Amino acid sequence: xxxxxxxxxxxxxxxxxxxxxxxxxxxxxxxxxxxxxxxxxxxxxxxxxxxxxxxxxxxxxxxxxxxxxxxxxxxxxxxxxxxxxxxxxxxxxxxxxxxxxxxxxxxxxxxxxxxxxxxxxxxxxxxxxxxxxxxxxxxxxxxxxxxxxxxxxxxxxxxxxxxxxxxxxxxxxxxxxxxxxxxxxxxxxxxxxxxxxxxxxxxxxxxxxxxxxxxxxxxxxxxxxxxxxxxxxxxxxxxxxxxxxxxxxxxxxxxxxxxxxxxxxxxxxxxxxxxxxxxxxxxx
Amino acid sequence: xxxxxxxxxxxxxxxxxxxxxxxxxxxxxxxxxxxxxxxxxxxxxxxxxxxxxxxxxxxxxxxxxxxxxxxxxxxxxxxxxxxxxxxxxxxxxxxxxxxxxxxxxxxxxxxxxxxxxxxxxxxxxxxxxxxxxxxxxxxxxxxxxxxxxxxxxxxxxxxxxxxxxxxxxxxxxxxxxxxxxxxxxxxxxxxxxxxxxxxxxxxxxxxxxxxxxxxxxxxxxxxxxxxxxxxxxxxxxxxxxxxxxxxxxxxxxxxxxxxxxxxxxxxxxxxxxxxxxxxxxxxx
Numbered sequence: 001x002x003x004x005x006x007x008x009x010x011x012x013x014x015x016x017x018x019x020x021x022x023x024x025x026x027x028x029x030x031x032x033x034x035x036x037x038x039x040x041x042x043x044x045x046x047x048x049x050x051x052x053x054x055x056x057x058x059x060x061x062x063x064x065x066x067x068x069x070x071x072x073x074x075x076x077x078x079x080x081x082x083x084x085x086x087x088x089x090x091x092x093x094x095x096x097x098x099x100x101x102x103x104x105x106x107x108x109x110x111x112x113x114x115x116x117x118x119x120x121x122x123x124x125x126x127x128x129x130x131x132x133x134x135x136x137x138x139x140x141x142x143x144x145x146x147x148x149x150x151x152x153x154x155x156x157x158x159x160x161x162x163x164x165x166x167x168x169x170x171x172x173x174x175x176x177x178x179x180x181x182x183x184x185x186x187x188x189x190x191x192x193x194x195x196x197x198x199x200x201x202x203x204x205x206x207x208x209x210x211x212x213x214x215x216x217x218x219x220x221x222x223x224x225x226x227x228x229x230x231x232x233x234x235x236x237x238x239x240x241x242x243x244x245x246x247x248x249x250x251x252x253x254x255x256x257x258x259x260x261x262x263x264x265x266x267x268x269x270x271x272x273x274x275x276x277x278x279x280x281x282x283x284x
Numbered sequence: 285x286x287x288x289x290x291x292x293x294x295x296x297x298x299x300x301x302x303x304x305x306x307x308x309x310x311x312x313x314x315x316x317x318x319x320x321x322x323x324x325x326x327x328x329x330x331x332x333x334x335x336x337x338x339x340x341x342x343x344x345x346x347x348x349x350x351x352x353x354x355x356x357x358x359x360x361x362x363x364x365x366x367x368x369x370x371x372x373x374x375x376x377x378x379x380x381x382x383x384x385x386x387x388x389x390x391x392x393x394x395x396x397x398x399x400x401x402x403x404x405x406x407x408x409x410x411x412x413x414x415x416x417x418x419x420x421x422x423x424x425x426x427x428x429x430x431x432x433x434x435x436x437x438x439x440x441x442x443x444x445x446x447x448x449x450x451x452x453x454x455x456x457x458x459x460x461x462x463x464x465x466x467x468x469x470x471x472x473x474x475x476x477x478x479x480x481x482x483x484x485x486x487x488x489x490x491x492x493x494x495x496x497x498x499x500x501x502x503x504x505x506x507x508x509x510x511x512x513x514x515x516x517x518x519x520x521x522x523x524x525x526x527x528x529x530x531x532x533x534x535x536x537x538x539x540x541x542x543x544x545x546x547x548x549x550x551x552x553x554x555x556x557x558x559x560x561x562x563x564x565x566x567x568x
Contacts, residue, residue: 161452168445170465181454184468188480196472196480 006030007131008069008123009049010060012076013039015257016128016135016230020075021047023132032067034060037087039076053087057095061121072123073131074114074226111226127225128255135259137231137275139251143263145272147246151213154179155248155274158215159281166220172229175244177212190216190235197242210245210270217250217278224253232257236265236273246272253278290314291415292353292407293333294344296360297323299541300412300419300514304359305331307416316351318344321371323360337371341379345405356407357415358398358510395510411509412539419543421515421559423535427547429556431530435497438463439532439558442499443565450504456513459528461496474500474519481526494529494554501534501562508537516541520549520557530556537562 007024011017011033018041024031025047033040033049040051050063064072088096098113115125129136141147147155158174161181165171171185175197185193194214216229231247231254239247247266249256254275256262266273291308295301295317302325308315309331317324317333324335334347348356372380382397399409413420425431431439442458445465449455455469459481469477478498500513515531515538523531531550533540538559540546550557 157452161449161454164448164452165445165468168441168448168465170445170468174470181452181470183472184449184454184470186458186465186468188467192480196476 005070006032006068008032008034008064008072010034010072010074011040011044012036014076015232017041017075018043019257020073020128020132032064032069034063055088055092058089058091064123070124071126072118073126073128075128077111112223115223115226125225128228135255136252137249137254137256139275139277142273142275144267145246145270147272147274151245154213155215155276156281158213159217162215162217163220169219172218173214173216175212175214182212191238194238194242210243212244214239214244214247216254218253229254230257233262233265236262236269236271240269240271246274248274248276251275251277289354290316290352292316292318292348292356294318294356294358295324295328296320298360299516301325301359302327303541304357304412304416316348316353318347339372339376342373342375348407354408355410356402357410357412359412361395396507399507399510409509412512419539420536421533421538421540423559423561426557426559428551429530429554431556431558435529438497439499439560440565442497443501446499446501447504456502457498457500459496459498466496475522478522478526494527496528498523498528498531500538502537513538514541517546517549520546520553520555524553524555530558532558532560535559535561
């Protein structure tokens with residue numbers, strides 16, 4: 001696939017950038033990794049690329065162009081600019097006022113700005129699932145366990161709630177248990193949301209010990225090339241610690257990192273992993 | 285006001301039941317306090333009434349009737365039935381399946397059921413603000429500080445978000461700072477929501493050190509006699525600890541407990557306290 005040209009990977013925190021880089025390398029595709037200071041995984045230094053501050057927009061664009069990257073993926077991006085690791089260059093400084101204004105409106109606005117800037121420079125910005133198609137969540141039951149009718153009802157409610165929050169650029173996750181909204185995700189992220197579910201009062205009268213569904217899906221109208229919801233082994237472990245029955249994500253609207261290991265862990269802990277069609281989430 | 289008959293107070297946790305009982309007693313109105321086991325303030329034992337489990341529906345109704353209560357207020361109710369302190373009597377046992385089903389749909393459904401049951405027995409269920417009118421949040425600026433234009437924009441966004449969550453019976457609170465949704469309240473309650481805001485990343489570029497608004501308002505269509513949002517001294521202290529600029533509540537749609545002391549604390553800590561008209565919350 002050398003004909004596609006090198007893939008530029010602007011790498012933030014978490015496991016996603018490394019998985020993409022490893023996957024492309026395995027398939028013989030070249031990469032240029034822009035390791036963002038203060039968040040990129042140290043293991044990424046084994047691959048060709050550069051360490052940059054998020055504010056070095058000029059240097060980032062120059063490096064991507066010099067290496068002949070036509071496609072660029074933003075993966076595991078920092079969610080809020082940290083001024084200590086920005087390392088502004090002239091180009092970054094020129095962008096800064098718009099970055100600050102966008103950051104204040106929410107993560108979605110900030111990422112839309114970055115994508116527009118890269119596109120204006122002639123790069124084709126692709127989603128993580130296009131860069132490495134094994135990441136996209138499939139439809140249906142992924143592991144050994146399937147959601148019950150009650151679980152599907154909880155899933156539909158959480159999915160509809162996330163859709164209703166779309167205009168507020170608030171979050172991509174919610175937990176519903178036995179019809180009760182246990183938690184709604186905002187700036188704190190999925191891990192913190194699951195942590196508080198672990199100490200939440202469980203609805204009484206539940207016939208099962210494990211109850212409740214974590215749902216993650218993109219915001220309505222969200223650009224699918226950036227900031228896709230992700231789940232992985234840690235998500236499964238935290239959902240289990242929170243006493244949930246399973247995890248549902250929108251098929252093709254979320255990334256499953258290390259899918260084989262993640263599904264194996266869900267099987268081991270007795271949780272279902274389910275990819276839903278958006279059509280399924282309408283109330284019956 | 286003896287002509288109105290005694291006020292029955294079904295007392296759950298927190299300061300609200302005690303304030304209502306003290307206020308009515310101060311004005312020479314009789315009260316009969318049903319102290320719910322496991323949650324009512326110990327100070328309530330100084331007033332006439334009975335200790336009951338939430339499941340002793342027969343005994344509660346009998347006590348209210350025997351004491352000649354025509355009006356009943358549900359204040360500081362337990363949010364989720366705790367089976368250990370239910371103490372079911374026959375009448376309560378007959379109600380239980382519906383209570384469990386309602387609890388699973390959310391707090392609103394549970395409270396609607398209790399109100400319907402009391403009304404069916406001929407009691408007039410009144411809101412806390414009717415039982416003690418000094419509790420209702422007034423319109424406008426309450427203390428020494430007024431919200432800025434930025435604060436009002438944050439307030440409008442949080443208020444609209446809560447309204448959008450109405451159909452999900454999820455919560456009555458949200459925090460928005462500089463246009464960014466920091467937190468959305470669900471089963472965890474306002475205190476836990478403010479605690480996580482204290483450790484949330486603050487949007488950069490903020491000109492002020494204190495930024496962000498806690499908004500509390502009823503769910504759309506909510507019965508105003510039950511489960512009204514409340515703020516008090518502790519809310520002010522926690523909002524301050526979270527670094528917020530102030531608190532906004534819907535005028536006549538929230539209760540301010542110990543209003544004089546709460547406003548004094550907000551003045552001391554430099555926070556605004558503001559009662560908004562629902563019309564104000566439409567985007568400009």
